[in-house]
Amino acid sequence: MAVFINPPVVPKTSENGSPLRIGILGAANIAPVSLVYPARSHPDIEVYAVAARDIGRAEKFAKKYGIKKWFGGQNGYQELLDDPAIDVVYNPLPNGLHYEWTIKALAAGKHVLLEKPCGNTAEETRRMFDLAERKNLVLLEAFHYRFHPAIQRVKEIIDSGELGGIKEIQVSLCFPKGIVSQDGNIRLNYDIGGGALMDAGCYTLNCVRYLASNDPTAIISAKTVRYPKDPRIDTATSADLVFPPSTPGGEPIKGSIKCDMMVPHRFGIIPRLEGVFVHVVCEQGVVHMINFPAPVIYHYITVTPHVGKKRTEKAYSFLPGSSAKGEEWWSSYRYQLQAFVDKVRGRVPQTWVTGEDSVRNMFWIEKIYEEIGLGSRPQSSFQLPAHS
Ligand SMILES: NC(=O)C1=CN([C@@H]2O[C@H](COP(=O)(O)OP(=O)(O)OC[C@H]3O[C@@H](n4cnc5c(N)ncnc54)[C@H](OP(=O)(O)O)[C@@H]3O)[C@@H](O)[C@H]2O)C=CC1
Numbered sequence: 001m002a003v004f005i006n007p008p009v010v011p012k013t014s015e016n017g018s019p020l021r022i023g024i025l026g027a028a029n030i031a032p033v034s035l036v037y038p039a040r041s042h043p044d045i046e047v048y049a050v051a052a053r054d055i056g057r058a059e060k061f062a063k064k065y066g067i068k069k070w071f072g073g074q075n076g077y078q079e080l081l082d083d084p085a086i087d088v089v090y091n092p093l094p095n096g097l098h099y100e101w102t103i104k105a106l107a108a109g110k111h112v113l114l115e116k117p118c119g120n121t122a123e124e125t126r127r128m129f130d131l132a133e134r135k136n137l138v139l140l141e142a143f144h145y146r147f148h149p150a151i152q153r154v155k156e157i158i159d160s161g162e163l164g165g166i167k168e169i170q171v172s173l174c175f176p177k178g179i180v181s182q183d184g185n186i187r188l189n190y191d192i193g194g195g196a197l198m199d200a201g202c203y204t205l206n207c208v209r210y211l212a213s214n215d216p217t218a219i220i221s222a223k224t225v226r227y228p229k230d231p232r233i234d235t236a237t238s239a240d241l242v243f244p245p246s247t248p249g250g251e252p253i254k255g256s257i258k259c260d261m262m263v264p265h266r267f268g269i270i271p272r273l274e275g276v277f278v279h280v281v282c283e284q285g286v287v288h289m290i291n292f293p294a295p296v297i298y299h300y301i302t303v304t305p306h307v308g309k310k311r312t313e314k315a316y317s318f319l320p321g322s323s324a325k326g327e328e329w330w331s332s333y334r335y336q337l338q339a340f341v342d343k344v345r346g347r348v349p350q351t352w353v354t355g356e357d358s359v360r361n362m363f364w365i366e367k368i369y370e371e372i373g374l375g376s377r378p379q380s381s382f383q384l385p386a387h388s
């Protein structure tokens with residue numbers, strides 16, 4: 001079994017007395033990989049509780065993953081938030097519920113690790129980060145891939161100038177039909193923030209902005225494939241964007257993003273697996289990375305200069321001698337958890353995704369939805385009661 005899902009279990013040995021205790025809102029499919037396994041090898045965080053709408057489901061999840069406490073039923077999520085033993089909340093609810101439950105968690109005084117995308121709109125995102133700031137709490141949008149050394153290495157290569165200025169950045173996250181089940185999948189439900197651009201596309205947009213070290217200045221074009229059963233949902237979206245030049249007096253960068261959650265199989269039977277990459281064309285060469293969102297499973301970075309030898313790099317951990325922590329088997333989620341705990345504990349994390357970055361990412365998701373004629377996903381009507 002891959003080490004990242006079966007990591008060495010370390011004793012909880014916090015310098016601060018007891019480890020941080022984290023509670024999960026929802027027995028979400030992603031939670032074992034994104035949090036439960038990574039926390040096993042972190043000495044200073046314990047997955048302490050889970051809440052599910054159905055108490056039986058919460059109990060089953062808790063017992064399966066060795067979680068001490070569970071909450072369920074109509075008030076289960078709120079009971080978890082009200083538990084004074086809990087310091088941190090992980091929010092992997094459907095996108096359209098991110099806002100309400102993050103606001104409630106912050107109001108209850110908890111730090112929040114929030115799944116991507118932050119919410120349905122930039123306005124929701126801004127409000128969440130404002131509240132976190134007012135309450136002096138940590139809030140992070142879980143763009144886990146940013147914490148892994150591999151994408152950081154890609155950025156280091158293009159920023160070093162060894163290949164000259166950046167001309168074009170393409171980021172693609174497309175996966176074969178069948179991965180997103182069509183039966184009740186949250187990604188196909190408009191009311192709770194579904195859509196390919198929200199799901200996979202938020203990574204591609206985040207990544208192109210990260211590599212361009214900038215926000216787009218314009219959308220050149222965008223196109224989409226609508227879900228036949230609900231045309232408000234995109235099953236695939238692509239967009240061509242313009243970014244400011246990477247060098248003074250240089251040409252603007254062209255940024256292209258592509259996401260698809262239902263790529264048809266080759267000859268109708270063979271799943272296509274080639275659609276997950278970052279491709280950067282510079283003045284004097286090209287950098288290509290395979291599998292930027294799940295680099296621990298497998299990745300490679302090829303650097304092809306116009307003149308000179310092509311090379312292939314891999315970056316499963318930071319370079320020896322670096323002060324940054326990490327092991328070759330750490331997943332992007334484990335790197336992310338390291339940074340999150342560091343931040344909560346008042347240390348400087350190796351990497352951070354700022355609130356402003358998250359707000360801008362959401363702003364451009366909405367812009368692209370507007371461009372393709374689908375419009376933003378519905379903004380939450382939730383309001384904190386005045387006394388909170
Ligand atoms: N970081 C990453 O790599 C990934 C992140 N994600 C993100 O994580 C979040 C959850 O994704 P995923 O784990 O696949 O989702 P799930 O389909 O597992 O749903 C998550 C939880 O949402 C809860 N829920 C609450 N209300 C509803 C509702 N009305 N309809 C359906 N579910 C509801 C369920 O909780 P309960 O148990 O209480 O019933 C469920 O456990 C999304 O924001 C997604 O974008 C997803 C995959 C990968």
Ligand SMILES: O=C1OC[C@@H](O)[C@H](O)[C@H]1O
Pocket residue numbers: 175199200293
């Ligand atoms: O966050 C995610 O990452 C990988 C995708 O497969 C998934 O749909 C998405 O939610």
